[in-house]
Amino acid sequence: MEMKLEDLGYSDALERFRIEHHLRDFEIGRVIAEHKERYTVKTAQGEYDAEITGNMRFAARGREDYPAVGDWVAVATYDPDLAIIHAILPRFSVLKRQAVGQFGEVQLIATNIDYALIVQALDRDFNINRLERYLTICHASKVEPIIILTKADLLDEKQIKEIVESIKARVKDVPVIAISNETRRGYEELTRLIRKGKTYCLLGSSGVGKSSLLNALSGDTVMKTGAISQSTHKGRHVTSHRELIVLENGGIVIDNPGMREVGIADAAGGLQTTFDKIVSLAKGCKFKDCTHTSEAGCRVLEAVGRGEIDKAAYENYLKMEREKAHFTSTVAERRKKEKGFGKMMKDYKKTIRKNNL
Incomplete structure (x- = not known):
């Protein structure tokens, strides 16, 4: 039975994006498997082994700029088995x-x-x-x-x-x-x-x-x-x-492969939803910067003491909150270093050009 893109979840919004961004000349497919930066892409015509273009690799600032399983991509096919990924269509999650x-x-x-x-x-x-x-x-x-x-x-x-x-x-x-x-x-x-x-x-x-x-x-x-x-x-x-x-x-x-570790990455909204009761109570704490560990007037600690919040859930929340804060500060520090390195390289190139005049 022939498979249509709609069977893979393709939507009208994605088709509009394809037209508006001049991708008509490319085939559209969905990444169905990933093997260390080699991909399997399924299109209406069949399945292809695929790689990204050199430009995509050069422009990528991090892992999120590479394709992942579930992505919709614009591809050019060069033989019955090989496709080159030229663009990733917008992700909704x-x-x-x-x-x-x-x-x-x-x-x-x-x-x-x-x-x-x-x-x-x-x-x-x-x-x-x-x-x-x-x-x-x-x-x-x-x-x-x-x-x-x-x-x-x-x-x-x-x-x-x-x-x-x-x-x-x-x-x-x-x-x-x-x-x-x-x-x-x-x-x-x-x-x-x-x-x-x-x-x-x-x-x-x-x-x-x-x-x-x-x-x-x-x-x-x-x-x-x-x-x-x-x-x-x-x-x-x-x-x-x-x-x-x-x-x-x-x-x-x-x-997916089995996960032995489930590290939290940039999950501010995620923690608020998972632990909505704790987050809601925290708004009533005496101090705005309350850590919910020892402060007087902490609504969260009071609720744990009364048994309104499960102690294990409270401890898990604190652990993930610390993990999220550490992750966020590490990302900020890395970006600061990258920005400094970029400025240094820019100044270096400017000096080289000046000396060659």
Whole structure:
């Protein structure tokens, strides 16, 4: 069956941009996979291995200026297998985290995402603090989260209910669905949430069942699945790159490598949404620069003391707030250095020209 761009989520707004920015001579496609700055782009004509132009590489100021899975791109095709990416069309959302081991740098998870399926395994991976990290990333990107708890067949109903209630006590207005690949529990409910033309991104650690979930949704073994190591309880490395897949019902799903670290990057709006109750109370603190750690007249500390705010949620908020502040200051410091270096090079070139006159 021939696939149209609309099946991949292409919109009238993107088509208007293509026309207004004189990109009529290029094919439009969506990046469906990424392998270390090599990309797979799907167009109405087929799939191509793709690279960016030298100009795009030279003009890039950071990782966000490179294509990512989910991007719509303008390409020129030169043979049946190779395409060159000339432009990235506007993104309506960008899921990103702090790059592992590179503080102040971001890593793009995926772009143009409508919903994030945050996947945790009920038997070993379940961690509300980590859930709040994923939620913060989603809220910062204006992506709607859905929490998926896998391996429900390994627990009894009472245990599942207790876990779901513990999540809902700290996380408001986010769907929580417990599923099982063995019994098919929860799949009917989840399938109802997946809509044609909308893009869903799977987020979670290795071994929580993301690839098994994707296989079950698609009705096909589209991603390899790996066993859990009994000694380490960590999933074997089975998904080494991001990949976009269109489901039979028209939903579009992006799978991701498992994330061991979920660093917060520029998530001011994300933290405010995830911890809206804490942020709202903070407005009533006696001091405007209250750190909510020891100050008199701190509404947040008073609420924690009364049990109105979960202590673990409060501590997680403080940890991520410190992380966000450190990230922001690191980015500002790096930009200051880059600006100084740019001025130095400009002055140097001016001196060289002057001496050559």
